[in-house]
Amino acid sequence: MDLRAWNRLLWGLAVVLNAVALYMVFFYAPVEIQMGAVQKIFYYHVPSASSAYVLLFLAFVFSILYLWREDPTYDLLAYTTAEVGFVFLTIVLVTGPVWGRSAWGKWWVWEPRLTSALILWLMYSAYFLLRLFSRHEARSARVAAVVAIIAFFDVPIVHKAIEWWGSVVHPKKVVLEPPMLRTFFVSMVAVFALAAALTLTRYMVGKAEERHLTGGEVAP
């Protein structure tokens, strides 16, 4: 099966799973008593964060491989996974304040997890600015790889921030009722399928751009 067929399969899976997940979020999962309906943002907020973690970890691994082997395919894979991870990180940073405004009465609180997540977003913003505005492709790819490696060290800090420094807004542990747990599981699978489809599409766009630049001499 070639990449186009995999792409179609992943998109089909992502559309079906997200339709099921959204149905479960809005019509199946019960409304949480304390926070009300807004708690249902959780079902896409947390899976988006998990997808971002995985994709940024892959960007970290591909960046190391690129610096080691100097193979442009690893650079494209690092760029691809960092870009899609950044999209999901943006979703986390947008949905979090919407949820927070309703549940805590504030759009933003300068607490460890939110602050470290914002720093992570800013570091990857620097990564994309570097790639977009540098005129030396190979040199910017090497510097960007170093930035992606350094930036990744903030991911475990974001994840462990509550455990290490505590938080007045984020709970240490979340307990879910069985229907909520089922909805969360389906949402998690749906968001991961969407992340995979977006990553493969972005990789194919990168390959199409390479083919255009080199006149078609690129291995599939």
Place this chain on the structure above:
Amino acid sequence: MSAALAMVQEVAIKTPDTVGYLKFGYLAIGAILAAYLVFLWMRVRKARHS
């Protein structure tokens, strides 16, 4: 800690439109993903036509 929690709960009671925030949250997710897909589509078009 309990004072902060009490303050948070008090404010939460004053902002009961949780459905509005829920809709806004999911619309924001849709908007971000749609914007990214348009960005990818524009890059494909640029690669094909330039």
